[in-house]
Amino acid sequence: MTTPAPISLLLVEDEDTIAVFIKALLEENGDFLIQRAACLEEAQKTLRQVEPEVILLDLNLPDSIGLDTLQAMLATKTTAAIIIMTGSNDEELAAKALQQGAQDYLIKGQSNNMLIIKSIRYALERKQFHHQLLLSQSQMLQSEKMASIGQLAAGVAHEINNPMGFITSNLHTLQRYLDRLTDFMALQASALATHPDQKLQTEIAGQRKRMQIDHIKEDLQDLINESLSGGQRVSEIVQGLRSFSRTDQQQHEKASINDIISDTIKIVWNELKYKATLAEDFGDLPLVPCFPHQLGQVIMNLLVNGAQAIDQQGEITIRTSHQDDRVTIAISDTGSGIAPDKLTKIFDPFYTTKKIDKGTGLGLSIAYDIITNKHQGTIDVQSEVGMGTTFTITLPILQEEDND
Numbered sequence: 001m002t003t004p005a006p007i008s009l010l011l012v013e014d015e016d017t018i019a020v021f022i023k024a025l026l027e028e029n030g031d032f033l034i035q036r037a038a039c040l041e042e043a044q045k046t047l048r049q050v051e052p053e054v055i056l057l058d059l060n061l062p063d064s065i066g067l068d069t070l071q072a073m074l075a076t077k078t079t080a081a082i083i084i085m086t087g088s089n090d091e092e093l094a095a096k097a098l099q100q101g102a103q104d105y106l107i108k109g110q111s112n113n114m115l116i117i118k119s120i121r122y123a124l125e126r127k128q129f130h131h132q133l134l135l136s137q138s139q140m141l142q143s144e145k146m147a148s149i150g151q152l153a154a155g156v157a158h159e160i161n162n163p164m165g166f167i168t169s170n171l172h173t174l175q176r177y178l179d180r181l182t183d184f185m186a187l188q189a190s191a192l193a194t195h196p197d198q199k200l201q202t203e204i205a206g207q208r209k210r211m212q213i214d215h216i217k218e219d220l221q222d223l224i225n226e227s228l229s230g231g232q233r234v235s236e237i238v239q240g241l242r243s244f245s246r247t248d249q250q251q252h253e254k255a256s257i258n259d260i261i262s263d264t265i266k267i268v269w270n271e272l273k274y275k276a277t278l279a280e281d282f283g284d285l286p287l288v289p290c291f292p293h294q295l296g297q298v299i300m301n302l303l304v305n306g307a308q309a310i311d312q313q314g315e316i317t318i319r320t321s322h323q324d325d326r327v328t329i330a331i332s333d334t335g336s337g338i339a340p341d342k343l344t345k346i347f348d349p350f351y352t353t354k355k356i357d358k359g360t361g362l363g364l365s366i367a368y369d370i371i372t373n374k375h376q377g378t379i380d381v382q383s384e385v386g387m388g389t390t391f392t393i394t395l396p397i398l399q400e401e402d403n404d
């Protein structure tokens, strides 16, 4: 069993004797790491350096009185649970303090040891619960957002696919026609070269130059090639959108995660080998119910992202492990890292920092959808600019039946 960590607490109290008394009382009844501030300014200064879990706050301080003290503390954006501990037994003030965000209102001299300790414990539990609530709310919003984007994506992909089909097919026909016309012109040119009428020869050569026929011939070829590669790019995006919306459901089966990773490495090895050495640390894993092809797609994108984030030479490490009812896959790279303000955007569809022909920005949004919606798992990222990035996936070993 592990011993719980001590509770970090900031005691804001101007009177020395009371502060000593409360400190002793807390230390006698629980495991606390206590810091004291004797005025508002000192409390604010402390909060700039440390983030306690609980603040026991006297409202009447030498430099601030009443609810102003609470408001000044809340304005520091502290995440600590604030418990008022004051001398004034004023119900109206107590109600206002609770409305403004205090977790409890205790009165000095009327609160026995157990009441104070209980108040701290309950305040911490309420804070924790509130935090969980906010987290699951934002996760729900995220997955709803993904689902509606998925539907939109499927519709757009379908609409683009048909016209793209005939544009590409027409470009190939144009290419063939151009080859034929070029051959025909070459034939005409060689016939003309042996023509007895010198004047006609010079006139046609002059027209050819003036009308930039040779330049047009070359440029036509380039134009068709560029249009074809643009078409290819659109097809890739459509393909990405289709995977994103998962209109093509695949087999759900029990599979070895380590095998899926090894197979994927073989496929992307060409993209990785010049950039990174690969370290594998595979744990002993049970079979996991999953869509193997989809998981392979996720791993592939994480490996390619890792390699693309490495400028010259680096390392990519893949670790797998098993704890209780989950398996974990962690993919780390020693690449550029991701700035904190970008971390919230990387799972958004079409967010990319890569050159136009390198990334569509769909990789991580597809990965997010596959892991959270199709496998009821989690995907998290930790990154430090200049040091590297780790993506961690967890997958449940037992899943609900409904994972379409």
Ligand SMILES: Nc1ncnc2c1ncn2[C@@H]1O[C@H](COP(=O)(O)OP(=O)(O)OP(=O)(O)O)[C@@H](O)[C@H]1O
Residues within 6 Å of the ligand: 301, 305, 306, 309, 333, 335, 336, 337, 338, 346, 347, 351, 352, 353, 354, 358, 359, 360, 361, 362, 363, 364, 365, 389
């Ligand atoms: N391992 C990583 N290191 C640094 N940045 C990363 C890493 N993985 C993702 N990113 C950032 O997140 C962005 C989005 O990644 P995502 O895989 O969704 O799209 P992409 O790689 O740009 O394009 P695509 O995957 O569609 O080819 C990337 O453009 C990059 O800025």
Ligand SMILES: [Mg+2]
Residues within 6 Å of the ligand: 301, 304, 305, 359, 363, 364
């Ligand atoms: Mg990618």
